[in-house]
Amino acid sequence: MAEKQKFKWHSWATPYILIFPTLIGLFVFRLIPIVSSFVLSFSNWNLIKDPVFNGLENYKELFSDPDFWVILGNTLKITVGYVVGGMVFGLLLALLVNNKIRGMNFFRAAIYMPVITSSVAVGIVWLRILGPKYGILDYLLKMVGITAPYWLQDPKIALWTVTFVQVWKMSGYYMILFLAGLQSISTDVIEASVVDGASPRQRLFRVIIPMLSPTTFFVFTVAIMDAFKNFELIYAMTKGGPQNATNTLVYSVYVNAFSYFRVGYAETIAWVLMAVVGSLTLVNFYVKKYWAQPLE
């Protein structure tokens, strides 16, 4: 649009003045830290003394540490569980709240509420709900004759419990994203399918879900990025335990850097995380080029 202007309405410097703060932030808080964390991942450093570069030592140590493979496995399990759970519940809830019922705004707002509250408070209240004996979930299960497992103390279950709480917290967000997609589907198409005699099930799987696919890709991208935001919840609920059962890459970076002061090693873990996130987004970008609108 601006190219069509016959005269200059601003000086050459104006756009640079406007983006100046963003540019500073981009370099100082994003690009320089990214490059330095990569460089530091090849060093031995404790934040105080000068870093000592040790080649591939950190990577060798990391890959030969059995705990690392457990942590990587946990991260992948949480990611898959979270993305699938978040998307399935998000879509189901969106289909539910897309109906015209009085007071629907209230229900939508209620389902969205966990999204805006802090993970720390959410983690604490779920600790109480899931608590053995005096927790309400165990109590309810006992009433119907089921002995509840130790949700957060059993290493086989703890990871899925944390994943569940994260899905519970975030499903409302994906519900809203899916709802926007559902409401952008033209009603003509749906009415046409009704006229053609499609059953409700056919309508859902043959019409609504295929037409929703741009939204689905968008939600998928967002959910993958959100799947790695589990530091707060793990910090509040399990601190990575029992025996690394809920330890993830993001939590492990924090512990290594700021509890053990093995900063170089923490950067190595951070870059494994970066590789995981990078490859996942790359896959997604092949499927859909840009979800943020490209510039003309």
Place this chain on the structure above:
Amino acid sequence: MVKKKSSKWIILVLIILAAFISIFPFLWMVSTSFMSEDVIFSLPIQLWPNKLFKAGMWENYKTVISKYSFGLYTWNSFLISFLAALGQIVVCPMASFAFAKMRFPGRRWIYALLLMTLMIPVQVIIIPEYYLMMKLGWINTFLPLIIPSFLSGALGTFMFISVFEAIPSAMFDAAVIDGASAYKILWRVYFPQATASVATLFIIGFMNNWNDLLRPLLYLNKAKLYTVTIGLTRFQTEYTSSWALLLTASVLSVLPLIIVYIFCQRYIIENQMSAGVKG
């Protein structure tokens, strides 16, 4: 869309169930905050708080606020979140206006870099950031939690690019013909047109900063500087035995946001919906 009456009832029941599951933990949190410790550890489980509407009903709240300084933590959180959100609504529209309305060398590159950094997990950049803040002598000040918000905000920038592009170009043309400067067009024409988005970005920025744990945990090590989230985690590690006090503190930490949310939920939800349609 729903044809049969019975299926409409099923849908209503499912929606009520979903809404109940979503808010039950908060009700349970509030209920526990009005209980005494012996009621929490008694069977059968009491749902109704035993202290509600009785003498000493605010006892847990008094203890948490006066003895464990949650009043101060709330103020700290408010100050940080308010200033950080303010930074976002200044810096993002500026950058967006340049991206949306101007053509300049490097525009595509900078845009692509901004887009790329959206996907970087915070754990990848936090250690060099911490080192920088340490060298600047900003540890144990609020500056590391506020200043970066005045310098970057990729998400807000993308939001405002689409908002600004949607503003009718007739307004832009009129302003240019009147000889208004670029800054005047931004702050006097475009910014006032985008009030709803400004409010939304402010609220989202406020909430994100209010709920943040990692950065306050790293940068604030003195009790008088704690935010509510750190206050809560410290409280949890030191007094886990007292569920009543812990959940009272949790209520205090989520209450301000829930009040803001009740008044602004329409803005927040509509903003998220427009983000979904773009994809």
